Structure formats: C-alpha cells, structure tokens
Amino acid sequence: MSITSRAFHLVSRPVGEPTQDNFELVTSTLPDPGEGEIAVRNLAISVDPYMRGRMRDVPSYAPPWKLGEPAQGGAVGEVIASGSDRVPVGSLVVHNFGWRDYAVLPAEQASVVPRRDDIPATVYLGALGMPGRTAYVGLFRTARFRPGDIVFVSAAAGAVGSMVGQLARLSGAKQVIGSAGSADKINYLRDRLGFDAVFNYHDGAAAELLAEAAPDGIDVFFDNVGGEQLEAAIGWMNLGGRIAICGAISGYNASQPQPGPRNLPLFIGKRLTMTGFLVGDHGDIAQEFTDRVGAWYAEGKIVAEETIVHGLEQTPAAFIGMLRGENTGKMIISLD
C-alpha cells in the first residue's frame, strides 16, 4: 500500500493577519506504518486561535511551526493501516497531525474515541475535545467556579466560550453573560445556548455594555479576548472575583503589543485574582471531563454548534476566517 498525503506547509511567517500565501499545499508519499505506528485518514481538521502563536518564531508554550514542514493541530480520523494492537484498523482517533488528509504517526500519540451514531466525530474536536476541556479546566479549576457565581465569558460564541457558558449554566451559575461580535452570534447565544444576557462588543464601550448586561457585577471572568473587554471586566468584578486567562485573540494579529488594562490597582481593593492556564497541564482531569460532559451531551443538554467548511484546500481560509470571528461554535474543516 502506498499513501499519498497532501499537507499544508508553513512557508512564511505573517506580519499582522495571516494570508493564504503563508501556506503551501505539498503532496508527498508516506511510508507504510511500522511497528507501533498507524496510518490515519483524517475525517475532519481543527483550526484554533492558539495556532496563530505557533506561526511566530518565538519560544512559547507550543513550539513554533517550522518553515517548510507541515503545520500541526488537532484532527479526527479513522485508522486505515496499523502496526499497533491497541489501535486496530477502523478505530476512530483524535491526534495532532492535522492540516493534511493522511498521516502516519506513532499510535501512542493518538487517542481512541468511541464510534457512536449519536456523537459526530467532529464533536471530539470541539465540545468533547480540547476546546471543551479547556472550558472545563478554566471554569472549574482556574476560576474556581462556585454555584451562584455570575459568570462573564468573552468570545462566547467560539468553540471554548460556548462551552464555558453552557457548563456554567448547567452547574448552577446565578447568571451567565456572553459577548460576541455579530448580531447572529448574539442571537445564537441567547436563543440556542441559554445565556442570560449578551452583548455585541461592536455596539459601544465594553464597560457600559457589560454594566448593562450584568447589573449585579461579575464573580468570574473567562477571558478569551484580552484588551478592552478585560479592562471592562476588571472594572465590573465583584469582591473576590476570579479571572481565568485562556486567550487574548484581540491581539493575536497585532504586530505591536497592545495596551494593558489601566485599572489593575482595583485588584487590591477588590481582592481579585487573575490566572493564566493551559489545558495541557491538566491531563488528570480528562476522565472527569469525559464522564461529566459526555453525560450532559448524551442527555442532549449541550449544544455543539459547528461552522463547517468542506475540503482540505479550505484549511488556511478557515483558519484566517476563524481569527476574524467568522465561525459560530467550533470551526471545522470536513474532509468527508
């Protein structure tokens, strides 16, 4: 058997917003999987905000993508050839060899997930995958959510944000507030996800919009955005409020560092705490997450909205669009 793979390579690093020209689709022939390896046909590919950081050639928590090599990221696929007893042909696997249609990889780098008629494979890239787990860790561990808390999440219609809001609601939040960047997203948050209050951050000053949406202040802020909304949240936190810093997408395409919040001295009188986190540090939570959120999903209590584009060729455009906020819920590239 001979596997022809097409993979997007990073060929240049962007200044500001990434462009299609930063990527090149390269065709190659893969070796058959050896002992302990598997060959996977990807069914769907994930593009996520953190990948913008991997385009930079600076040390960070995820190493930079290398020029002239395939980009990396989450994908779900089926095993078509296997040198591993643990991961037989036909298995459904989640792995990090995305941005391509076929991959050969060490079996130990793949997680086998259940094939079920009631769970689309793409859900393992979103609600039941890394973004969902990120929401779970940030809300329950980092922000130490307690029932009765008022929770605000920015980029609430994104893959992580939409899970934060739903997890908070299902766990006894007093009020869940979300912000997003379009009227459609605002409607989606309110009508499909059950947010108590929502605002479009384009509609005015974030501080005023937040104050109107959350008349009793906020106890937890789950920050995906940074910038003006972070400053607004600090200004509107209640005593003892907790901020989980998950992302700062408002600045990801900026070539200069963005100004920080001018109201940090409020941390003292309000006894605020702000903590950055990475889901990868919390591998021990995987079973708890799968059990708890998997059960809610099976009971139909979780909406796992996706924005799906079709065809490997669309991957860079989907990535660029996701950074612009063109997705509602998880941005997925379907290869089916």
Place this chain on the structure above:
Amino acid sequence: MSITSRAFHLVSRPVGEPTQDNFELVTSTLPDPGEGEIAVRNLAISVDPYMRGRMRDVPSYAPPWKLGEPAQGGAVGEVIASGSDRVPVGSLVVHNFGWRDYAVLPAEQASVVPRRDDIPATVYLGALGMPGRTAYVGLFRTARFRPGDIVFVSAAAGAVGSMVGQLARLSGAKQVIGSAGSADKINYLRDRLGFDAVFNYHDGAAAELLAEAAPDGIDVFFDNVGGEQLEAAIGWMNLGGRIAICGAISGYNASQPQPGPRNLPLFIGKRLTMTGFLVGDHGDIAQEFTDRVGAWYAEGKIVAEETIVHGLEQTPAAFIGMLRGENTGKMIISLD
C-alpha cells in the same frame, strides 16, 4: 481633667500631588473618656501610602476621609485616662486615631502592645505593625512563597518592601531582588538588609535592570508600585510565577489612569497568577505573625529602619514626602 487636642483635618481634596493646603490643624477640647473609652496621648504617628486613596471621594476599601473632620491612620500612644478595665492608664496602645496629638476613643478599637525596653514603640507602626503584617500576608499567603523561590519586591526600601525582603531572606529564598529610587536606598538594601541584588529604577528600563539583577528569572513578585516595574516583572517571571499586588504607588498621585502592562498574554504560557490583597482580611494571621516575626526581631535578625520627623506640625509634610519616596524604611512622626 480637660484634654486639648490638636488634629489635622482634611479641608480640600488634591488633584495630583497633595499639598499642605489640603490640611488644617484644628484645636479642640475633648470630653473625658466615658465608660469603655480611653484617652490616649500619641507618642508617634504613621503615614502610609494607602492614605492617598482616602483623600479621594470615591468608594474604596478604606472609606474616604471626610472634609472638615480629622484625618485617620495608625498611631501608638499611652493611655492617660481610662474607663476600661482591660486598658488601664499607662498602657501602650496602637489605634487608628492618628494625625493628632491626643484622642479619646473606644477601648475596643485599641490594641495593647507590650512596653519593652528593647522594642521602641514606633516598631509597632512598622516592622511589628501593619506594614510588617502586610508584608507577611502578601508574601506567605497571597504569593504562596516557598523556600527556594526567587523574590522581587518593588519599593523595597519602604516600610512594607523592606520587610518583604527580610522575611523572604529569613525564610529560605534562593535570591531576593529589590528596587528603589535612590543610590542611598540601594546601598541600604544591599548593605543593611542583605538583599542579593538591587537596582535603582531611575537608571534605565526596568525590564533590562531586572533581567540583569535576576539572571534566573523570578518566581514571586511583591508589587508595591505598579506601572513599568509590573510590566517588567511579568516579562521576567518564571513558569508558575505568583504576583501579589499590594500597592501601586507609581499612580497614586496621577489624575488620569496609568497605562497597564502590555504583556498580559504572557500569563497564559507562563501560567502566572496575580492577586490583590488587603491585610485587613487576614486578622487570623495576627498571632502567627507576632510570634514568628517578633522572635526574629528579638533575636536581632530584623532591621527596622525608620525615617523620623519631629512634631505634629510636620505630619502633612512627612506624608507628602513619603509619597515622593523621601523615607527609607518606615516614615514616622514622633511627638515625644
């Protein structure tokens, strides 16, 4: 008995730096202490950075000083008349009726401290008082100091900062770094307090000065200053670093909010945490603090440097000078 008291009243609120004109010395006759009250002759008065906040007419953790009424703050004095069995005449007490020479107050609002030849009364306003306890809470509770940590403290020659550095050194810090604003203070930190590395923040960019002083990064930052030094500290924190926000004196006299650090997205990759705190929330630590730090003081292991001015009339000038950084160690007004 009739007690004549002279007290500084706040008569106007400053824009920018406070001036002498914001205060007026008012003479009045106090009533004799009633049941449960005491009359105190103040021996020494404390002026502290947080008082700048009390000059503003905005809600904060300490209520604003009222116009036309005596200013408030820490003082130590001796009881000259008493309607309380618990606090007899001759007791040495710490209380919050400063900015005046005599006061009549409820005995329950006074803490009796030991009269000892080897502990000057003023130490209860500094190393063994509120500033020392603030250092203790912020270092051990808020920043969760662990032996082996590298600790950086700004405004290190102040009443709180000088205790932070000494407590960290006595508790097994790997390295203690301090910043201050004059060559004299830098020498004092290095030669008298035993800091491992020091820098004068006027000597260049804080980020470069800190990197030079702390080649292995920092694990704990005790922030008394905010502004540029906070940004530098965030940039130089090690993985899992902890920031305790105690004060932000760099902006206290500003009439406009100061720009915030531009590098908050580093919180994510470095898994940083930043927490604001108030010593007043931690009353349960008082005995532990007194036992532990009192023992170090008695063993001669704590330097309790003071900048002393003499005479009640000097109180506003001492306060204004303290905000300018004219003190080394605790700023004290002696009434003896």
